[in-house]
Amino acid sequence: MSKHADTGKSTRRPVSYEDVKDRSPDNDIPVWVSGVKARMYVHHPRWSEAVWVLFEEPHSLMDNYPEGEYCKEFRTKYFQIPEPGHLIWGKGDENLWIIEHRDE
Numbered sequence: 001m002s003k004h005a006d007t008g009k010s011t012r013r014p015v016s017y018e019d020v021k022d023r024s025p026d027n028d029i030p031v032w033v034s035g036v037k038a039r040m041y042v043h044h045p046r047w048s049e050a051v052w053v054l055f056e057e058p059h060s061l062m063d064n065y066p067e068g069e070y071c072k073e074f075r076t077k078y079f080q081i082p083e084p085g086h087l088i089w090g091k092g093d094e095n096l097w098i099i100e101h102r103d104e
Contacts, residue, residue: 014085015040015099020051028054030102033087034061037102048077051087053097061097 015031023029023041031040036059042051053074062071079089087097 013101014083015081015087015101016084017042017081019101020081025052025054028052030104032098032100032102033059034097036061040099042081050075050077051079051081051089053087 012032015029020029020040020042022044024043025041028039028041031038031053033040033053033055037056039054039056040052042049044050055070055072055074058070060070062074065071076089078091078093079087080093081087081099085098085100087099089095089097
């Protein structure tokens, strides 16, 4: 897998729940997700609140994709952002991604 985008050119402030809550695809925020360029928002549709991560470049954060493909859009209602910079997700809270603000 190729190297991710140059993360050194961005302000590296941790993303908090307050930064991403009550947003949508129209007002999502640019982020780094464990060093991968993405956009992110937390939305509360009719039912459960969910987090969306829209990846903008290839990554290996999820390895259940065929060779040469990657997850472009990730959504789950099983998540928490217990402290700025930490996105924990999965039914058993078994996954941790580091989330940081990214300049556009």
